[in-house]
Amino acid sequence: MLDTALTWNDLLFLGQGAAMTLAVTAVSVAAGTIMGIIFGVIRFQAGPIWSMPLMFFLDIFRSVPLLIQLVLGNALQSIAKLGWPPFTTSCVVLSLYTAAYCTEIVRGGIASVPVTTRRAGRSLGMTWGQDMRYIVAPLATRVSLPAWIGLTLGVMKDSALVLWLGLIELLRASQILVTRLQEPLFILLICGAIYFIISFPIARLGGYLERRWSPHD
Amino acid sequence: MFNYTFHWNQALRALPQMLDGALVTLQVAVLSMVIGLACAIALTGFRLSGSRILSGIAAVWVEVARNTPALFQIYMAHFGLGNFGIHLSPYAALLAGIAFNNAGYLAENFRGALKAIPETQTRAGRSLGMNSLQAFRFIVLPQMLRVAYLPATNQMVWAILMTSLGVTVGMNTDLAGVTQELNARSFRTFEFFAIAAVIYYFIAKAVTLAARALAWRMFRY
Amino acid sequence: MNKVSVLVFGLMAATALGGAAHADKLDDIIGSGTLRCAVVLDFPPMGSRDADNQPVGFDVDYCNDLAKALGVTAEIVETPFPERIPALMSGRVDVGVASTSDTLERAKTVGMTIPYFAFEMAVTANDKSGVKSFEDMKGKVVGATAGTYEAIALEEQVKAWGEGEFRPYQTQADVFLALSQGQIDATVSTSTVAQANVKSGNFTGLSVVGKAPFDTDYVALFTNREEYGLINYLNLFINQQVRTGRYAELYEKWVGGEAPDLTVGGVYR
Numbered sequence: 030m031l032d033t034a035l036t037w038n039d040l041l042f043l044g045q046g047a048a049m050t051l052a053v054t055a056v057s058v059a060a061g062t063i064m065g066i067i068f069g070v071i072r073f074q075a076g077p078i079w080s081m082p083l084m085f086f087l088d089i090f091r092s093v094p095l096l097i098q099l100v101l102g103n104a105l106q107s108i109a110k111l112g113w114p115p116f117t118t119s120c121v122v123l124s125l126y127t128a129a130y131c132t133e134i135v136r137g138g139i140a141s142v143p144v145t146t147r148r149a150g151r152s153l154g155m156t157w158g159q160d161m162r163y164i165v166a167p168l169a170t171r172v173s174l175p176a177w178i179g180l181t182l183g184v185m186k187d188s189a190l191v192l193w194l195g196l197i198e199l200l201r202a203s204q205i206l207v208t209r210l211q212e213p214l215f216i217l218l219i220c221g222a223i224y225f226i227i228s229f230p231i232a233r234l235g236g237y238l239e240r241r242w243s244p245h246d
Numbered sequence: 247m248f249n250y251t252f253h254w255n256q257a258l259r260a261l262p263q264m265l266d267g268a269l270v271t272l273q274v275a276v277l278s279m280v281i282g283l284a285c286a287i288a289l290t291g292f293r294l295s296g297s298r299i300l301s302g303i304a305a306v307w308v309e310v311a312r313n314t315p316a317l318f319q320i321y322m323a324h325f326g327l328g329n330f331g332i333h334l335s336p337y338a339a340l341l342a343g344i345a346f347n348n349a350g351y352l353a354e355n356f357r358g359a360l361k362a363i364p365e366t367q368t369r370a371g372r373s374l375g376m377n378s379l380q381a382f383r384f385i386v387l388p389q390m391l392r393v394a395y396l397p398a399t400n401q402m403v404w405a406i407l408m409t410s411l412g413v414t415v416g417m418n419t420d421l422a423g424v425t426q427e428l429n430a431r432s433f434r435t436f437e438f439f440a441i442a443a444v445i446y447y448f449i450a451k452a453v454t455l456a457a458r459a460l461a462w463r464m465f466r467y
Numbered sequence: 468m469n470k471v472s473v474l475v476f477g478l479m480a481a482t483a484l485g486g487a488a489h490a491d492k493l494d495d496i497i498g499s500g501t502l503r504c505a506v507v508l509d510f511p512p513m514g515s516r517d518a519d520n521q522p523v524g525f526d527v528d529y530c531n532d533l534a535k536a537l538g539v540t541a542e543i544v545e546t547p548f549p550e551r552i553p554a555l556m557s558g559r560v561d562v563g564v565a566s567t568s569d570t571l572e573r574a575k576t577v578g579m580t581i582p583y584f585a586f587e588m589a590v591t592a593n594d595k596s597g598v599k600s601f602e603d604m605k606g607k608v609v610g611a612t613a614g615t616y617e618a619i620a621l622e623e624q625v626k627a628w629g630e631g632e633f634r635p636y637q638t639q640a641d642v643f644l645a646l647s648q649g650q651i652d653a654t655v656s657t658s659t660v661a662q663a664n665v666k667s668g669n670f671t672g673l674s675v676v677g678k679a680p681f682d683t684d685y686v687a688l689f690t691n692r693e694e695y696g697l698i699n700y701l702n703l704f705i706n707q708q709v710r711t712g713r714y715a716e717l718y719e720k721w722v723g724g725e726a727p728d729l730t731v732g733g734v735y736r
Binding site: 250253324325328329331333335336413414415416418423426427429430431432433434435 | 548553575577613615634644
Binding site: 089091092093094095096097098100101103104105108182186187189190200207213214217218220221224225228229232 | 250309310312313314315316317318321322325326328329330403406407408409410411413422425435436439440442443446447450451
């Protein structure tokens with residue numbers, strides 16, 4: 030197993046791939062979360078009927094495979110002559126994908142804040158904004174955070190699909206090395222280990238927070 | 247701005263072919279779910295067994311399934327196992343990859359569901375004269391299924407979406423595979439993939455609705 | 468270019484844009500000073516990466532030559548096979564130098580030049596499979612790179628045989644990986660790819676066992692369908708490459724042997 034043609038240079042190449050994975054994930058999750066919070070608040074405030082068009086739109090991102098979304102997004106930007114590089118296209122599609130899931134998480138978080146608590150705040154003279162800021166946000170964050178961490182990790186893993194657009198992320202970097210070195214198992218195991226090392230501690234943190242902040246305890 | 251003329255007619259002529267692909271997609275998803283459920287039940291048993299080896303296997307399976315990309319798992323099932331001379335066809339590799347993934351998530355889901363049922367209930371059952379199997383069968387299991395059902399239906403939708411990854415290991419009969427082949431021949435990417443997206447959407451919706459109808463029949467009081 | 472000429476050029480460009488005159492793609496490339504080529508980099512010897520993971524290959528050199536002829540600098544944009552057209556459509560690349568078969572089906576979508584290269588098809592088999600010729604592939608599990616000329620022909624052949632199985636992989640690399648693992652028994656690929664892979668020494672137990680009786684696969688450069696000016700230029704460029712002997716030189720460098728004839732007897736263009 031240690032008898033390998035893999036050089037430090039190649040490990041660096043894998044590292045660059047991992048950095049690309051993290052960069053795509055970071056941008057997409059950041060943008061997706063902001064959109065998710067906005068959509069989630071709209072969804073909660075507007076009620077199920079008025080927010081139907083928005084929900085239908087977001088539902089598409091949860092009902093169509095990400096691979097198809099990426100290819101379609103890329104074809105669409107090419108037809109519209111936007112000339113986006115694959116990185117931008119990937120981030121835009123992944124952000125919407127993230128937002129679709131995040132909206133539900135945020136809505137669930139807001140809904141979990143007892144109405145009585147919010148009324149109490151409002152009767153102390155708080156405005157809607159203050160109520161959202163000082164009462165709903167802290168409580169909803171507690172409820173939503175474990176699910177949000179799960180979502181972030183999900184997006185990190187799903188971001189492997191951007192290789193389809195030619196972006197050299199972790200999995201694609203491994204495939205390139207496999208092509209050159211013909212040691213599929215060894216290189217794929219390293220690739221899997223890198224994903225695991227990134228994902229596992231954060232997943233554990235999410236599990237811990239979930240237990241710690243669980244409203245039932 | 248749009249310097250592109252859509253050729254919908256040409257794309258729509260391929261619709262029957264794509265619908266055949268959709269059937270394969272559904273078949274893989276259902277099979278992977280059945281196998282995944284069976285494995286998840288076994289893994290849950292392993293975890294409860296008290297044996298260190300068995301619960302170790304279960305822990306590794308669940309953590310690997312949940313912490314690496316599904317695409318990686320499918321790629322591994324084809325090219326990773328191929329390295330040992332174990333040759334899974336694209337169909338089998340796709341099925342194995344998704345079933346592995348499903349089992350990991352479902353086992354975690356079952357564990358959560360088991361925890362949600364207070365142990366006092368089992369004890370109450372036992373004190374009514376049930377043996378431990380009866381207590382599990384009549385008290386824990388029905389409630390557990392109820393808790394685990396919704397996440398399991400989500401996993402089913404996931405399984406459908408994951409089938410699209412088969413194209414990376416040479417699958418050409420499922421919806422994504424058929425679509426990609428049509429695309430490679432004609433370069434009409436947008437048209438074919440847009441139709442595929444609509445079909446996937448309807449499959450996912452149909453499965454969700456069916457699961458809801460089933461839940462209404464199974465879980466009403 | 469100094470600042471003044473940039474300014475002058477900018478003014479000229481602004482005037483051109485402001486007026487009814489429309490700069491075509493050829494003008495755009497010359498004006499921008501960069502030629503962006505879509506090249507597939509897992510398709511040795513046409514395109515691949517060297518030990519420093521930098522792009523090299525016949526297509527890479529061809530793009531550089533084209534840029535030199537235009538008096539601009541070349542930029543290689545790596546595109547996987549399925550990504551070639553979206554990259555062109557979105558204006559991320561100007562020209563595809565990507566070993567693209569000039570099928571009539573594709574010419575409905577993009578503009579193809581005259582052929583700049585021609586592939587013969589070879590059968591490569593895993594030694595354990597017992598495949599010794601094209602006919603031996605009947606009833607076996609065979610594979611090829613999805614969407615390529617040879618994949619389409621091979622899949623139809625498998626259907627015609629009525630037995631065996633065809634598997635399309637998304638990259639040429641995956642095909643040879645599957646072949647070396649014995650996942651598939653044999654593949655049909657361009658003879659250049661077959662030779663490059665077998666010679667690379669990365670694989671053991673693979674041999675090129677013969678030719679596949681498919682028509683020669685002519686590949687063309689491509690750009691947007693309506694860019695006649697550019698297509699015209701590209702056609703002349705390809706002609707000049709052959710005339711000046713550069714084509715034979717590149718062929719010798721990357722493939723070796725006698726360069727295939729790019730003309731078809733008995734018909735114009």
